[in-house]
Amino acid sequence: MARHVAADDDVVLVGVDSSPTLGVDFTCSSPDWGGRPEIDEAESTYVPGKGIFVEALEDELAARGLPLPRSTGIRHWLPDYDPDEERGRLVSILEGGMA
Numbered sequence: 001m002a003r004h005v006a007a008d009d010d011v012v013l014v015g016v017d018s019s020p021t022l023g024v025d026f027t028c029s030s031p032d033w034g035g036r037p038e039i040d041e042a043e044s045t046y047v048p049g050k051g052i053f054v055e056a057l058e059d060e061l062a063a064r065g066l067p068l069p070r071s072t073g074i075r076h077w078l079p080d081y082d083p084d085e086e087r088g089r090l091v092s093i094l095e096g097g098m099a
Helices: 002-006 052-063 083-094
Strands: 012-016 026-029 045-048 070-074
Touching (some): 070 083
């Protein structure tokens, strides 16, 4: 990815909002969750923030002096999911806009 960003290629990151790993705008959290993969959905809540991989990716790009790609996350399991909103957000980011 760094080569493409450095070459000014059009790079877009589409993550998985609500994921503790790939969340872009939302992740999940629990006061007693130690990262177990078998956590029950009722044990965690969605919170604004990035997943650990997305945070690490952004940190690495910043350390290399590279710009962050446009990014958004798919959200089909969030309680207020709106397929038209998601489609519009994805089309906008793919066409060069910001989410």
